Amino acid sequence: MKALSWTNFALGMWLIAAPFVLLYRGTQAALWDDVTVGLLIAAYSLWRALEIEQLIVGNWIVGALGLWALVSPFVLHFSNKTIAMRNNVIVGAAVTIVTIWLAANPWRHQDHRAH
Numbered sequence: 343m344k345a346l347s348w349t350n351f352a353l354g355m356w357l358i359a360a361p362f363v364l365l366y367r368g369t370q371a372a373l374w375d376d377v378t379v380g381l382l383i384a385a386y387s388l389w390r391a392l393e394i395e396q397l398i399v400g401n402w403i404v405g406a407l408g409l410w411a412l413v414s415p416f417v418l419h420f421s422n423k424t425i426a427m428r429n430n431v432i433v434g435a436a437v438t439i440v441t442i443w444l445a446a447n448p449w450r451h452q453d454h455r456a457h
Contacts, residue, residue, distance in 0.1 A: 346440050347391035350404055353437050354384030357411065360433075364425050371418040372426040379414070383407050383437060401445050408437030 357380025360366075361373040386400040386407075412434030414420075415427040 344391050344393075346444050347387050350387035350408075350437055350440050351384050351391055353433050353440075354380045354382070354387055356380070357383065357430075357433055360429050361426070364429060366423065366426045369420045369423045369426055372415070372420040372423060372430070375414050375418060376411075376426075376430065379407050379411050383411075401441055405438055405441035405445065408434050408441055410434070412438060 357376045360380075361376050366372050366376075383404055386404045390400050390404075411430050414434075415423075415430050421427045
């Protein structure tokens, strides 16, 4: 399902933009974390969506990045910055759920055209 890879791509792009759109203040850790993790999520998801190569490990990497986005406010100590924390938890959970769905249903992502 390319749509789910595109969904993760959009979530990655949102993570890149979020520190500037939501005006994270006083937390460089959140800004750099979101930009870096967002770039990686977007890149791996774009790779998968465009089917450049069957990069199965890419799903696992995106899943791990989603989990990192989910827990990073607590690990990097910006959980007291409510907007940044909520954004990371929501986006991280969404990326993780989408990636689990992709990994659990690989047959749905194959091309089923008749020959």
